[in-house]
Amino acid sequence: xxxxxxxxxxxTREFKAAADPKYRExxxxxxxxxxxxxxxRTPVFREIAQATYARVRELPKSKVFALAxxxxxxxxxxxxxxAFNWAWRLRRQFEPSDFRIFERWLKKxxxxxxxxxxxxxxxxxxxxxxxxxxxxKVKAWTGSKNRWVRRASAVALILAVRKEKYLEEAFExxxxxxxxxxxxxxxxxxxxLKEISNRRPKATFDxxxxxxxxxxxxxxRYAIEKLPPAWKKRAMARQQTRLSFxxxx
Numbered sequence: 001x002x003x004x005x006x007x008x009x010x011x012t013r014e015f016k017a018a019a020d021p022k023y024r025e026x027x028x029x030x031x032x033x034x035x036x037x038x039x040x041r042t043p044v045f046r047e048i049a050q051a052t053y054a055r056v057r058e059l060p061k062s063k064v065f066a067l068a069x070x071x072x073x074x075x076x077x078x079x080x081x082x083a084f085n086w087a088w089r090l091r092r093q094f095e096p097s098d099f100r101i102f103e104r105w106l107k108k109x110x111x112x113x114x115x116x117x118x119x120x121x122x123x124x125x126x127x128x129x130x131x132x133x134x135x136x137k138v139k140a141w142t143g144s145k146n147r148w149v150r151r152a153s154a155v156a157l158i159l160a161v162r163k164e165k166y167l168e169e170a171f172e173x174x175x176x177x178x179x180x181x182x183x184x185x186x187x188x189x190x191x192x193l194k195e196i197s198n199r200r201p202k203a204t205f206d207x208x209x210x211x212x213x214x215x216x217x218x219x220x221r222y223a224i225e226k227l228p229p230a231w232k233k234r235a236m237a238r239q240q241t242r243l244s245f246x247x248x249x
Contacts, residue, residue: 004070004074005067007056008067008071011079011082012079014048014052015038015048015076015079016038018040018044020039023040024039025039027039031112031114033111033112035077035112037076040078045081048082052082053089061090061093064090065090068083068086071083075109077112077115081118083109084118084119085122087122088122088123094126094130096133098127099131099137103137106119106124106149106152111148112148113148113187113188116148116151117155119152120156120158121159124152124156125156125157125158125160128156129160132166135169138156138157139153139172139173141153142173142176147182150177150180150185151185153177154173154185154188154189155191157169157173157192158192158195161192161196161199164199170192171196171207173189173192174189174192174193174207174223175211178211178215178219179215179216183216186219186222190218190219190221190223193208193219193222194223194224198226201227201228201231208223208235209234209235212235220236221236
């Protein structure tokens with residue numbers, strides 16, 4: 001790639017050297033859309049990510065973010081993974097102005113569920129824990145035309161929900177996405193509800209029961225996965241159709 005810095009080019013060569021063609025083929029089955037990747041197995045990727053971050057950890061955050069964007073422009077899954085991994089490692093340096101960068105990365109570079117979840121469940125999720133004033137902006141993502149931005153509106157709250165924070169906002173986000181017709185978005189907010197159910201099972205059950213008639217089954221199954229079996233059975237039961245008969249004559 002033209003204009004690639006020496007460090008980014010060196011790391012890309014490391015990924016190419018560590019690539020496993022069979023693993024690359026096997027990963028494709030987890031995605032509906034084609035994904036571009038070298039085929040580096042997860043343990044090896046983590047080793048490379050950790051070792052290479054040691055080479056940039058003393059750099060200013062702005063420089064590390066610039067290098068991360070070089071990886072994002074490359075677009076392959078390993079490079080995208082490095083970018084979001086490095087951003088997460090800088091979480092103690094996050095400041096409100098970083099939201100503009102993170103939102104741009106999300107809208108410009110995220111194009112599959114793996115990248116979306118990698119970003120949202122680490123760097124972006126940590127940012128949201130630090131700066132709740134951005135909750136309204138993330139909630140507004142529910143109306144985006146971009147499926148991954150809509151999914152991110154839910155998945156970016158998962159870290160907070162695990163710490164029992166922003167539960168009201170999480171339920172509101174799920175409500176806004178309730179009838180989204182994209183299965184990746186349904187799975188995203190269903191996952192968010194499942195995480196809430198680990199802390200507030202009754203609240204999650206009540207939320208689902210009030211909306212089960214219009215809630216897509218994909219989202220419903222995700223949301224109730226961790227609930228007690230009896231509650232799951234009630235939630236999955238089809239609503240009975242009530243017949244009324246007019247008098248004859």
